Amino acid sequence: MRWTSLRLRLVFVFALVALTAAVSASGIAYWLNRNTVLDRTQNSALNDFRKSLEDSTRSLPLRPRCTELDDAARQMAGGPQNYTVLLVAQGSDGKQCVASTDKDLFTLASVPKPLQTAVNEKRALDDGNRVPYHMYWQRKELHDTPYLVAGARMNGGGPTGYMLKSLATERQDLNSLAWSLGIATALALVGSALLAQAAATTVLRPVQRLGHAARQLGEGRLDTRLRVTGTDELADLSRTFNRTAERLEQRVAELSGREASSRRFVADMSHELRTPLTAITAVTEVLEEEEDSLDPMIAPAVKLVVSETRRLNDLVENLMEVTRFDAGTARLVQDDVDVADQVTACIDARAWLDAVELDAERGIVARLDPRRLDVILANLIGNALKHGGSPVRVSVRTETTADGEDLLIRVRDHGPGIPEEVLPHVFDRFYKASASRPRSEGSGLGLSIALENAHIHGGEITAANSPEGGAVFTLRLPVGTAPAEDGAGTEPGTGAGTDAGTDAGTGTSSGAGVRAGADSGMRTGAHPGASEDAGTGADAGTEGTERRGTEPRGTEGGDG
Secondary structure (H helix, E strand, C coil): CCCCCHHHHHHHHHHHHHHHHHHHHHHHHHHHHHHHHHHHHHHHHHHHHHHHHHHHHCCCCCCCCHHHHHHHHHHHHCCCCCCEEEEEEECCCCCEEEEECCCCCCCHHHCCHHHHHHHHCCCCCECCECCCCCCEEEEEEECCEEEEEEEEECCCCCCEEEEEEECHHHHHHHHHHHHHHHHHHHHHHHHHHHHHHHHHHHHHHHHHHHHHHHHHHHCCCCCCCCCCCCCCHHHHHHHHHHHHHHHHHHHHHHHHHHHHHHHHHHHHHHHHHHHHHHHHHHHHHHHHHCHHHCCCCCHHHHHHHHHHHHHHHHHHHHHHHHHHHHHCCCCECCEEEEHHHHHHHHHHHCCCCCCEEEEECCCCEEEECHHHHHHHHHHHHHHHHHHCCCCEEEEEEEEEECCEEEEEEEEECCCCCCCCCCHHHCCCCCCCCCCCCCCCCCCCCHHHHHHHHHHHCCCEEEEEECCCCCEEEEEEEECCCCCCCCCCCECCCCCCCCCCCCCCCCCCCCCCCCCCCCCCCCCCCCCCCCCCCCCCCCCCCCCCEEEECCEEEEECCCCC
16 A cells, blocks of 8 residues: 555544544543542551551550550551551650661651651641641652551640551552553554454445546546445445546547548548549649740739649648548558658759758668658758748757667758747647738648658657757657557558659659649748648559548549
């Protein structure tokens, strides 16, 4: 048991209460019995001593001989109380005569001085005091044995007598009583501890069941219920938990249904939009080729249609990618990747060589999905170029941690940086730092997709401001195989396609099949302007069959 456990505290409190009650009762019982025993013994001895002193000294002369005083002392000590007697008187020869029945134990020096003074003190006579001398007593310990010492002086003349009564028997009786009360207290303490344990078990077992059920509920097992017995407060608590769990299950089921319906709607809408978009894109490409021969009045409209068609196409592809992440159907196509070559290919494919400074260690090989790594890099570098300002510096390093070796890719720009209030939202979907500028060239999903791609690798992306100025995005990925979580794993299919051309230049992006274009990057919210994003690489060839629900919809680009 933990020292802070409720069971231990209950047992401790029960034991403390029982101990307090037992000690209090034992103390009171011992005190009452002690006073009763001592008072009975004391009163009996004092009464016998008073009567014996009167009877034995009544026949003595005012100045008796020492032998007569010895006889009177022995006669007094021979009574049933078995006490020692000391008599003091003025002898017939004018000297003080002292008679003791035990001269080794009881002498005049053994009598306390205050007691002698009180016995020999003559009091004035009045209505409340009819005799000049009285009897006095005191308890005293001699040779580790308790005694009762009493003394009195005969009124009207005569010897002064002292009595020494042993209280050893009474002490032994009281010690036995104390031991008995101590044993009873110990037994009461043990009994209270056992009763406390039983009571704590009775009380805490439902609490433990409730805690276990709460943990199961927190782990997502919403069908968890408690067995209710009894009508006490714990039973009411169990019923309340069951009602709460039932309502929570219903609410979660309702929300899950709505979320699934929403995801299905977005996926179906995106899929259905691709067919007309394919035709529109083909027409816009023809119009773009004939741009030089168009009427100058029509050319601006054609350019607008072409750019908006591309933007709409990118938005649809991003929505489909987001839908795959939300549905947990996104897959990894892992391969051993030379990270420096992959970064170089990403920059070269988008004609960013003149605007990007690359500081990459050669020979760093990690097992990653090349296409998804290209998407991440395209979004981070494109975002920095669009909103941060040149030059953009990309550094690639490895770092050893407690869990192994991590790959670190930092992208830093030389822009104004990211406002502190915006930093927590840079990876939010469709987040715009300026509500007055709701329109942007991108979809506002690029950084969100980049973060999801990092998560599926078991990594993370963080955003911060550099002390020297500008924003810094840090991508951290494990060098080894990424964990297969949320459906992540090896994606069936032939891997990436060959459609690696971009709108800003030509070249092959390491066979990743990325359709990113010069419109890569996403507005971080730190810079003015609208949200931007890179392509998701959804037109990368036939990597698999896209599924929505259980109905195959043919071969779509991107993830299967």
